[in-house]
Amino acid sequence: MDLKDLLALKEKELAARKPIVIRCCTAAGCLSSRGEAVKERLERAVYDAGLGERVEVRGVGCLRLCCQGPLVQVDPDNLLYERVTPEEAGSIVDALNGEKVSVARGNPNDPFFTKQQSIVLANSGVVDPNRIESYVAADGYQALHQALHEMTPKAVVEEMLASGLRGRGGAGYPTGLKWATVQKAAGAKKYVICNADEGDPGAFMDRSVLESDPHSVLEGMALGAYAVGADQGYIYVRAEYPLAIARLQTAINQARRLGVLGSAVFESPFHFNVDLRIGAGAFVCGEETALMASVEGKRGTPRPRPPFPAESGLWNCPTLINNVETFANVPAILRRGGAWFAGIGTERSKGTKVFALAGKIRNTGLIEVPMGTPLRVIVEEMGGGAPDGASIKAVQTGGPSGGCIPAEHLDTPVDYDSLNKLGSIMGSGGMIVMDDSTRMVDVARFFMEFCMDESCGKCIPCRAGTVQIHGLLAKVLAGEATARDLGQLEELCDLVKNTSLCGLGQTAPNPVLSTLRFFRREYEELLLPDPFAVKLAVPEGTVSVEIR
Amino acid sequence: MAVRTLTIDSKQVSAEEGTTILGAARDAGISIPTLCHLDGIYDVGACRMCLVELAGSPRLLPACTTMVAEGMDVRTQSDRLRRYRRMILELLFAERNHVCAACVSNGHCELQTMAYSQGMDHVRFAYQSPLLEVDLTHASFGMDHNRCILCTRCVRVCWHIEGAGTKNVSGRGTHARIISDLNQPWGMSETCSACGKCIQACPTGALFRRGMTAGEMERDRTRLEFLVNAREKKQWNV
Numbered sequence: 043m044d045l046k047d048l049l050a051l052k053e054k055e056l057a058a059r060k061p062i063v064i065r066c067c068t069a070a071g072c073l074s075s076r077g078e079a080v081k082e083r084l085e086r087a088v089y090d091a092g093l094g095e096r097v098e099v100r101g102v103g104c105l106r107l108c109c110q111g112p113l114v115q116v117d118p119d120n121l122l123y124e125r126v127t128p129e130e131a132g133s134i135v136d137a138l139n140g141e142k143v144s145v146a147r148g149n150p151n152d153p154f155f156t157k158q159q160s161i162v163l164a165n166s167g168v169v170d171p172n173r174i175e176s177y178v179a180a181d182g183y184q185a186l187h188q189a190l191h192e193m194t195p196k197a198v199v200e201e202m203l204a205s206g207l208r209g210r211g212g213a214g215y216p217t218g219l220k221w222a223t224v225q226k227a228a229g230a231k232k233y234v235i236c237n238a239d240e241g242d243p244g245a246f247m248d249r250s251v252l253e254s255d256p257h258s259v260l261e262g263m264a265l266g267a268y269a270v271g272a273d274q275g276y277i278y279v280r281a282e283y284p285l286a287i288a289r290l291q292t293a294i295n296q297a298r299r300l301g302v303l304g305s306a307v308f309e310s311p312f313h314f315n316v317d318l319r320i321g322a323g324a325f326v327c328g329e330e331t332a333l334m335a336s337v338e339g340k341r342g343t344p345r346p347r348p349p350f351p352a353e354s355g356l357w358n359c360p361t362l363i364n365n366v367e368t369f370a371n372v373p374a375i376l377r378r379g380g381a382w383f384a385g386i387g388t389e390r391s392k393g394t395k396v397f398a399l400a401g402k403i404r405n406t407g408l409i410e411v412p413m414g415t416p417l418r419v420i421v422e423e424m425g426g427g428a429p430d431g432a433s434i435k436a437v438q439t440g441g442p443s444g445g446c447i448p449a450e451h452l453d454t455p456v457d458y459d460s461l462n463k464l465g466s467i468m469g470s471g472g473m474i475v476m477d478d479s480t481r482m483v484d485v486a487r488f489f490m491e492f493c494m495d496e497s498c499g500k501c502i503p504c505r506a507g508t509v510q511i512h513g514l515l516a517k518v519l520a521g522e523a524t525a526r527d528l529g530q531l532e533e534l535c536d537l538v539k540n541t542s543l544c545g546l547g548q549t550a551p552n553p554v555l556s557t558l559r560f561f562r563r564e565y566e567e568l569l570l571p572d573p574f575a576v577k578l579a580v581p582e583g584t585v586s587v588e589i590r
Numbered sequence: 591m592a593v594r595t596l597t598i599d600s601k602q603v604s605a606e607e608g609t610t611i612l613g614a615a616r617d618a619g620i621s622i623p624t625l626c627h628l629d630g631i632y633d634v635g636a637c638r639m640c641l642v643e644l645a646g647s648p649r650l651l652p653a654c655t656t657m658v659a660e661g662m663d664v665r666t667q668s669d670r671l672r673r674y675r676r677m678i679l680e681l682l683f684a685e686r687n688h689v690c691a692a693c694v695s696n697g698h699c700e701l702q703t704m705a706y707s708q709g710m711d712h713v714r715f716a717y718q719s720p721l722l723e724v725d726l727t728h729a730s731f732g733m734d735h736n737r738c739i740l741c742t743r744c745v746r747v748c749w750h751i752e753g754a755g756t757k758n759v760s761g762r763g764t765h766a767r768i769i770s771d772l773n774q775p776w777g778m779s780e781t782c783s784a785c786g787k788c789i790q791a792c793p794t795g796a797l798f799r800r801g802m803t804a805g806e807m808e809r810d811r812t813r814l815e816f817l818v819n820a821r822e823k824k825q826w827n828v
Binding site: 324326341345346348494495496497498499500501502503505506507508509510513530533534537540541542543 | 634635636637638641649650652655656674677678681682684685714715716718739740742758759761762763764765766
């Protein structure tokens with residue numbers, strides 16, 4: 043396989059395209075509401091109508107407006123059909139002949155779609171995730187060829203540095219810097235790992251990317267491997283994502299057969315293999331050191347850093363570990379240049395971010411917006427606000443590691459630093475909208491229960507501290523807590539945040555701290571009067587001294 | 591080996607490169623409290639008792655796994671650190687059933703000693719009082735989960751000193767337990783070599799030699815009769 047073959051494959055695929063394309067969403071959301079049957083009916087209807095020469099029915103990845111699935115989109119007229127049932131599917135084909143359609147029509151010009159800017163999701167809903175040819179037709183693997191034949195590994199890293207891309211797993215570490223560190227690390231053997239252990243409640247960005255466009259992740263990993271000098275990659279996917287696992291495996295097999303993975307990629311000395319590792323359901327395995335322990339076949343518990351994986355990671359070798367969305371950004375950055383990418387977003391947060399909109403909001407689904415988009419635009423314009431005329435109370439970002447942003451801060455631009463300032467984090471992209479029927483203490487208790495269940499048990503503050511915090515929150519909710527308990531709650535949050543071993547424990551108190559910061563009243567309203575409070579008459583002119 | 595100089599609690603200290611802060615401090619006669627650390631086995635940084643402050647770092651660092659570096663300015667004692675250490679101990683005492691009065695290790699228990707030395711004189715947190723097992727299936731040893739603090743010293747000596755690989759951790763969070771083999775009764779373990787290293791490594795009374803626990807001594811009244819007969823009737827055979 044060389045560039046000529048790659049371009050020939052692209053031309054062949056494009057030449058085989060039919061004038062009309064019916065795109066059916068076959069990502070997990072739509073499949074769960076009979077999306078597969080809809081696609082089969084559409085194929086049958088096209089065949090029955092004798093339109094096989096003119097119409098292609100293509101199974102594609104996520105079409106984003108998940109709440110209205112199964113979704114079907116018809117090109118080139120840009121018609122969107124919502125809640126398509128297998129029974130009605132045929133009428134979409136009838137409509138091609140000018141007949142009346144009985145399926146509900148969606149509005150592809152809704153702000154939900156028009157306000158999006160796609161880099162990571164550019165192929166999502168367009169290419170067939172089960173066919174590598176479809177990805178090649180969308181300029182896939184050209185960046186890899188270009189890097190292998192026209193760029194030194196150093197130049198690849200420089201392009202990444204210029205792009206200003208920051209890690210999309212949540213912490214926002216500059217990707218170029220990480221790549222440069224692994225590149226410079228001494229070691230004959232290096233590894234590349236893709237962290238696909240997405241586990242935040244309400245988050246499904248990475249799953250969608252893997253189900254919709256697995257090759258972009260593989261190409262990103264191959265580019266990373268070339269840049270740092272690795273020859274083996276692992277994708278750590280959670281077992282709860284069977285469709286993503288199946289599509290990744292298909293993609294890896296196809297890429298090997300085509301010669302874009304394996305030995306002598308694009309007839310260069312570069313060789314790179316990718317294998318899947320399936321997680322067994324522990325949230326903590328999304329933490330990089332625990333993830334690597336799990337890949338090594340050990341118990342998935344974190345270890346203290348430093349040494350960081352870039353220095354000593356998988357089997358003590360220098361390891362490049364990035365999240366799914368980070369890798370999915372890479373091919374576009376190398377195809378179009380780091381400067382192009384740096385032109386999108388804000389001063390310190392470049393590019394776009396994918397969010398999974400969920401909760402009390404009209405349009406739930408997947409969105410990709412430029413960094414710096416105000417929360418209000420995302421929640422009110424794109425999301426359509428809370429359903430049934432309710433008003434939005436808060437937006438939760440960052441899952442169990444993040445915080446709640448109250449409605450009065452909705453004009454905050456979504457970027458790493460602004461969200462940090464509000465005591466929340468960007469996180470991996472879960473965005474849960476809450477309306478005024480939500481009790482914030484309940485939210486805090488829910489996330490603390492999650493962290494308590496998912497704590498690995500290695501360090502004491504996280505293992506025993508989350509249990510105590512959860513107990514206190516339950517006590518507050520039961521109306522049995524006093525102001526003393528609230529003080530103890532804050533003291534414990536401080537302890538767990540500052541003394542836990544890994545990111546899980548260090549961020550576990552965030553939902554409590556942020557709800558205490560913005561909704562303290564809700565806690566206080568649930569408190570009992572303090573039975574030990576003594577009111578003393580204080581003589582005038584007394585200086586108060588705090589006694590510990 | 592290159593030598594690094596650093597400051598620990600305002601004291602100038604020199605240490606070989608690759609030494610931990612804990613090692614350097616102990617060489618200089620500065621004590622840092624620890625629970626999961628045991629000389630001779632690798633450190634895991636799990637108990638968080640040895641957290642120290644490092645000038646210029648917003649994070650607290652475990653002294654047992656952080657290597658010394660040139661010019662480091664370390665503080666091992668502060669109000670904040672003392673408060674955190676006491677709270678960690680309180681969390682441990684509230685987590686399982688640590689009843690010193692009825693424990694084989696009463697008086698020579700590292701957890702108990704630590705609580706005394708750190709000034710933890712009462713527990714403010716809710717006692718969890720979990721229902722836990724005591725494994726007395728092994729011929730020589732016993733394991734009382736009520737007293738385990740999950741420091742994993744036993745696991746580390748079993749794997750890396752004895753090389754038997756019997757002890758391990760199962761479950762997670764508050765459900766984590768030290769197990770033998772594939773969570774079998776200890777007495778049925780096929781890998782345990784009965785070397786007793788885990789007993790010696792345990793900081794509390796969780797792992798103990800059988801026959802030593804409170805209530806395990808049985809009286810042998812026939813012995814009295816034997817002594818009397820021996821003295822009065824010069825009868826030495828039973």
